[in-house]
Amino acid sequence: MPSSRMRTAAGRIVRNEGHGEIFYRLEVALPEPVEFVPGQFAMVSGWPGNDPLLPRPLAIFRSAAGPKGKSSVEFVYKVVGRGTALLSGLHPGDPLSLTLPLGRGFDLGKEGRLYWLVGGGVGFSSVFPAAAALARRRAEFEMFLGSRTRDQLPPKEWTPGGSAPGRIHLCTEDGTSGFFGRVTDAVRERMGSLSASEASRLTILSCGPTEMLKGLALAAADRGVEMQAALESHMACGFGVCWGCVVALREDGKISYRRVCREGPVFDAREVVW
Amino acid sequence: MKPDLSVTLGSLRLRNPVMSASGTFGYGLEFAPFYDISRLGAIVVKGLSLAPTPGNPPGRIVETASGMLNAIGLQNIGVERFIEDVAPRLADAGATFAANIYGRTVEEYEEVARRLSGLPSLAAIEVNASCPNVKEGGIAFGSSPEGISRLTGRVRNATDKPLWVKLSPNVSDIGSVALAAEGAGADAVSLVNTLVGMAVDHRTRRPKLSNVTGGLSGPAIKPVALRMVWEVCRRVKIPVIGIGGIQTAADALEFLLVGASAVQVGTANFRNPGVCVEILEGIEAFLREERMSGLGEYRGKLVL
Numbered sequence: 001m002p003s004s005r006m007r008t009a010a011g012r013i014v015r016n017e018g019h020g021e022i023f024y025r026l027e028v029a030l031p032e033p034v035e036f037v038p039g040q041f042a043m044v045s046g047w048p049g050n051d052p053l054l055p056r057p058l059a060i061f062r063s064a065a066g067p068k069g070k071s072s073v074e075f076v077y078k079v080v081g082r083g084t085a086l087l088s089g090l091h092p093g094d095p096l097s098l099t100l101p102l103g104r105g106f107d108l109g110k111e112g113r114l115y116w117l118v119g120g121g122v123g124f125s126s127v128f129p130a131a132a133a134l135a136r137r138r139a140e141f142e143m144f145l146g147s148r149t150r151d152q153l154p155p156k157e158w159t160p161g162g163s164a165p166g167r168i169h170l171c172t173e174d175g176t177s178g179f180f181g182r183v184t185d186a187v188r189e190r191m192g193s194l195s196a197s198e199a200s201r202l203t204i205l206s207c208g209p210t211e212m213l214k215g216l217a218l219a220a221a222d223r224g225v226e227m228q229a230a231l232e233s234h235m236a237c238g239f240g241v242c243w244g245c246v247v248a249l250r251e252d253g254k255i256s257y258r259r260v261c262r263e264g265p266v267f268d269a270r271e272v273v274w
Numbered sequence: 275m276k277p278d279l280s281v282t283l284g285s286l287r288l289r290n291p292v293m294s295a296s297g298t299f300g301y302g303l304e305f306a307p308f309y310d311i312s313r314l315g316a317i318v319v320k321g322l323s324l325a326p327t328p329g330n331p332p333g334r335i336v337e338t339a340s341g342m343l344n345a346i347g348l349q350n351i352g353v354e355r356f357i358e359d360v361a362p363r364l365a366d367a368g369a370t371f372a373a374n375i376y377g378r379t380v381e382e383y384e385e386v387a388r389r390l391s392g393l394p395s396l397a398a399i400e401v402n403a404s405c406p407n408v409k410e411g412g413i414a415f416g417s418s419p420e421g422i423s424r425l426t427g428r429v430r431n432a433t434d435k436p437l438w439v440k441l442s443p444n445v446s447d448i449g450s451v452a453l454a455a456e457g458a459g460a461d462a463v464s465l466v467n468t469l470v471g472m473a474v475d476h477r478t479r480r481p482k483l484s485n486v487t488g489g490l491s492g493p494a495i496k497p498v499a500l501r502m503v504w505e506v507c508r509r510v511k512i513p514v515i516g517i518g519g520i521q522t523a524a525d526a527l528e529f530l531l532v533g534a535s536a537v538q539v540g541t542a543n544f545r546n547p548g549v550c551v552e553i554l555e556g557i558e559a560f561l562r563e564e565r566m567s568g569l570g571e572y573r574g575k576l577v578l
Binding site: 005006007008045050051052053054055097099233234235236237239240241242243244245246247248255256257 | 297298299300304305307308320328329331332334335336337339340341342344346349492493494521541543544545546547548
């Protein structure tokens with residue numbers, strides 16, 4: 001049985017390939033299958049030496065249960081610094097250390113709701129698993145995917161949902177594909193055509209750059225729309241002991257620092273101090 | 275034969291010399307999913323203050339070459355909640371645990387120590403006389419022999435628990451500070467806390483930490499820590515707990531070799547949640563390999 005219990009695992013790379021301009025897809029064989037909630041993540045390391053010292057947090061993209069030793073977990077990442085650059089240089093067969101599944105993922109619990117999934121940049125790596133889960137239960141959803149330019153949109157074949165992926169709005173800042181502008185603007189525009197009753201049924205699930213999330217949170221608040229945001233933060237441990245990754249939340253009128261790795265990474269956008 | 279890993283710190287006997295370092299192990303229970311936390315020599319919990327503390331704004335950690343800087347700002351749940359909610363669960367788990375404490379004033383240190391003294395399951399109190407990230411985090415007391423002597427003496431009078439004093443490396447003569455702690459009644463000294471450091475972004479022209487400076491930890495500081503532990507071991511008679519960049523059993527053994535009675539593992543827990551137990555098993559394997567019956571045959575046996 002796949003387990004959602006947090007654990008450390010000795011993985012082995014099955015594939016670690018670059019796609020398009022910037023994305024890598026990493027598949028890791030695990031001794032035991034892992035069950036995860038979309039939005040949950042893993043701490044991943046495997047490069048030799050102490051520099052960088054700390055593992056990297058990567059959203060879990062997919063997991064598959066297989067016969068003994070043949071289970072796997074997949075990630076999509078973008079090379080942003082030394083750690084991910086070293087990760088991208090690892091090969092099939094190389095060992096990888098993982099701690100997973102971590103954090104609190106998206107709340108997909110409510111039947112009868114309408115979902116908009118919004119991914120900016122590599123943020124689609126958190127949003128696609130949510131789309132896959134919603135598609136499985138035939139929930140109503142639309143997806144908004146944004147990037148700077150066409151080549152930085154997620155490869156088409158990675159889109160979940162098979163032949164019925166829901167309605168997808170592509171957005172590029174340079175207009176090379178789909179909506180010409182920021183994904184936030186596309187969402188705002190689409191929101192303008194919502195009736196009050198549709199707005200009250202809507203939940204936005206989002207992941208992407210902070211500026212994007214902030215813009216979405218404002219737009220959602222304007223229309224009284226629920227929104228969950230998956231945040232990123234520098235983390236040392238990923239499982240709640242270093243207290244390094246905190247974000248400021250407004251709870252009952254008071255500011256508190258909550259751990260992105262434990263109370264998050266998914267937060268109610270209305271509570272986040274943007 | 276199974277080698278004897280137990281160590282003695284004054285009146286306190288620990289089943290082995292491997293402890294977690296305060297601030298890197300939460301309140302201990304967070305590690306229960308990874309292994310049986312009662313296996314550790316002791317768990318030193320995150321620094322506790324009289325009232326819950328919110329900590330510093332985000333921008334709290336940054337990686338540096340072979341290390342990391344942190345400026346958490348001692349965010350914690352406060353001593354009362356620890357006593358009520360956490361300590362009973364640590365005791366139920368069979369864990370040996372010590373409480374790291376700090377205050378804004380000497381009186382607050384005393385009060386936290388007094389409250390913890392009523393906790394039968396608590397093995398020891400570690401006075402944080404050295405957090406570099408908050409003005410009141412002890413650094414004001416910890417940077418001079420006089421300050422350490424006064425703080426240690428006052429907390430000593432407030433509790434009968436074994437008292438450890440955690441020392442700052444950000445001083446010119448750590449031996450004198452350790453001697454002052456010993457003279458004022460400490461049962462042991464633990465060292466080192468983090469080294470004050472800084473990281474800036476050359477493009478944005480801003481510091482990478484909201485607190486501007488932070489505490490450096492990880493393998494980058496091990497040589498400095500090892501030298502200081504060696505120095506202090508030659509100056510004081512009380513047990514010394516070695517801390518600083520320990521990631522492997524070999525690292526831990528090096529600290530024991532220069533005279534430490536026990537070690538604390540810190541930043542390595544972030545990288546590998548199972549590291550304390552791996553170190554523990556590694557030390558045991560080493561003793562077997564060297565055909566030693568216990569740590570006594572090895573501790574402090576540096577060949578000069």
